[in-house]
Amino acid sequence: xxxxxxxxxxxxxxxxxxxxxxxxxxxxxxxxxxxxxxxxxxxxxxxxxxxxxxxxxxxxxxxxxxxxxxxxxxxxxxxxxxxxxxxxxxxxxxxxxxxxxxxxxxxxxxxxxxxxxxxxxxxxxxxxxxxxxxxxxxxxxxxxxxxxxxxxxxxxxxxxxxxxxxxxxxxxxxxxxxxxxxxxxxxxxxxxxxxxxxxxxxxxxxxxxxxxxxxxxxxxxxxxxxxxxxxxxxxxxxxxxxxxxxxxxxxxxxxxxxxxxxxxxxxxxxxxxxxxxxxxxxxxxxxxxxxxxxxxxxxxxxxxxxxxxxxxxxxxxxxxxxxxxxxxxxxxxxxxxxxxxxxxxxxxxxxxxxxxxxxxxxxxx
Amino acid sequence: xxxxxxxxxxxxxxxxxxxxxxxxxxxxxxxxxxxxxxxxxxxxxxxxxxxxxxxxxxxxxxxxxxxxxxxxxxxxxxxxxxxxxxxxxxxxxxxxxxxxxxxxxxxxxxxxxxxxxxxxxxxxxxxxxxxxxxx
Numbered sequence: 429x430x431x432x433x434x435x436x437x438x439x440x441x442x443x444x445x446x447x448x449x450x451x452x453x454x455x456x457x458x459x460x461x462x463x464x465x466x467x468x469x470x471x472x473x474x475x476x477x478x479x480x481x482x483x484x485x486x487x488x489x490x491x492x493x494x495x496x497x498x499x500x501x502x503x504x505x506x507x508x509x510x511x512x513x514x515x516x517x518x519x520x521x522x523x524x525x526x527x528x529x530x531x532x533x534x535x536x537x538x539x540x541x542x543x544x545x546x547x548x549x550x551x552x553x554x555x556x557x558x559x560x561x562x563x564x565x566x567x568x569x570x571x572x573x574x575x576x577x578x579x580x581x582x583x584x585x586x587x588x589x590x591x592x593x594x595x596x597x598x599x600x601x602x603x604x605x606x607x608x609x610x611x612x613x614x615x616x617x618x619x620x621x622x623x624x625x626x627x628x629x630x631x632x633x634x635x636x637x638x639x640x641x642x643x644x645x646x647x648x649x650x651x652x653x654x655x656x657x658x659x660x661x662x663x664x665x666x667x668x669x670x671x672x673x674x675x676x677x678x679x680x681x682x683x684x685x686x687x688x689x690x691x692x693x694x695x696x697x698x699x700x701x702x703x704x705x706x707x708x709x710x711x712x713x714x715x716x717x718x719x720x721x722x723x724x725x726x727x728x729x730x731x732x733x734x735x736x737x738x739x740x741x742x743x744x745x746x747x748x749x750x751x752x753x754x755x756x757x758x759x760x761x762x763x764x765x766x767x768x769x770x771x772x773x774x775x776x777x778x779x780x781x782x783x784x785x786x787x788x789x790x791x792x793x
Numbered sequence: 794x795x796x797x798x799x800x801x802x803x804x805x806x807x808x809x810x811x812x813x814x815x816x817x818x819x820x821x822x823x824x825x826x827x828x829x830x831x832x833x834x835x836x837x838x839x840x841x842x843x844x845x846x847x848x849x850x851x852x853x854x855x856x857x858x859x860x861x862x863x864x865x866x867x868x869x870x871x872x873x874x875x876x877x878x879x880x881x882x883x884x885x886x887x888x889x890x891x892x893x894x895x896x897x898x899x900x901x902x903x904x905x906x907x908x909x910x911x912x913x914x915x916x917x918x919x920x921x922x923x924x925x926x927x928x
Contacts, residue, residue: 444832444835455835456835460835460836463836654861658861721839724864744862745861774857
């Protein structure tokens with residue numbers, strides 16, 4: 429199993445380690461998932477995301493190379509700005525979801541899912557290496573997420589970067605955090621304000637310790653993959669492998685907002701245009717359980733007549749809402765708020781209700 | 794906080810415990826899950842249990858525990874009729890995490906076959922089993 433540069437630090441903290449796509453990762457620390465979830469919603473959670481992949485595109489035609497691969501419009505990115513997007517196969521099926529950072533007009537960074545790194549690297553090289561240099565820097569790169577409403581307040585004393593001036597999806601490519609060279613991006617996967625901080629892998633533990641201390645000063649703490657999953661589920665952010673895969677398109681997944689069909693060409697554009705024109709037949713729906721029961725990945729979803737219409741792709745408790753929530757693909761006509769559906773929870777038919785938008789939305793500060 | 798594996802309980806390899814007592818000549822077994830099980834589960838968010846009056850059979854599923862991450866079956870350490878259910882767990886499943894051997898108990902059975910007790914592990918044997926499993 430692969431280990432992140434923070435492996436020893438997790439063991440010292442008493443983390444429960446699990447195999448996550450071939451990586452030994454902390455699922456939680458001794459306080460438990462719900463405690464870490466609440467700490468992130470209320471103050472700051474610090475997450476080891478060193479396992480994620482970093483692939484750099486460099487050269488005069490780097491923008492063209494990245495644009496070929498992703499559905500969002502690369503031309504709208506300025507230096508120091510990032511966006512969320514997906515990369516598709518020629519079929520329109522999703523290869524991965526990722527964040528693209530424009531460091532300069534000739535240097536883009538993509539951050540991809542750990543479990544997809546090898547597949548993505550092969551695909552990116554196959555499709556883009558003729559246009560620019562494509563380099564996988566995952567092994568040399570450390571990445572720590574610092575997420576929560578108190579993130580800026582806790583991080584500001586450690587850096588010269590004016591965090592107030594950093595907008596969502598903005599980043600500073602070269603700065604320092606108490607002596608560690610880093611990049612600070614205002615991105616995340618929790619539904620909270622926060623930062624993702626890159627550094628050299630060899631500096632990751634020093635950065636981690638600094639960030640843990642900073643988090644503790646505002647009531648925050650380290651948080652594991654378990655909380656990362658409940659946080660992203662509450663915010664209704666999809667997880668590749670559960671909610672997204674090569675058999676789903678971004679339009680079906682509710683990611684139409686990152687698909688710019690009228691901009692520059694990209695791989696998969698034609699089938700996506702056709703799907704949009706014809707109407708999307710199924711959609712990734714969100715629903716709240718209205719009876720006692722937890723819908724989990726793979727459970728059948730039934731319509732009001734008891735006919736199976738899809739399967740749960742992600743589900744579990746939403747600790748902030750104190751409800752159980754889930755997502756799954758259903759025929760588009762069922763994707764109306766208030767529609768009653770049922771989930772077959774291990775043989776027990778449990779009612780649920782379709783809702784629109786994130787289950788949890790942070791307040792505007 | 795109760796002991797990790799109290800000496801007065803019996804255990805199964807499925808990580809349930811049973812506390813035996815006798816009342817009016819009837820053997821009663823109070824049943825729950827062990828500290829080890831709780832540590833594996835993480836935060837418990839829902840407990841599904843049988844109703845009073847139902848019968849359960851040794852080694853059969855009698856209920857389930859939902860944690861944040863997963864759902865796990867509960868296996869009966871002994872056969873018998875359910876005489877009591879810890880109904881507060883419906884609203885306070887966290888008792889299972891906080892106090893698995895007392896407030897977190899799940900059901901009480903009127904034991905129908907006392908010979909089955911011989912098949913249970915004592916605290917030492919259970920801990921030896923955990924060590925064998927590399928825990």
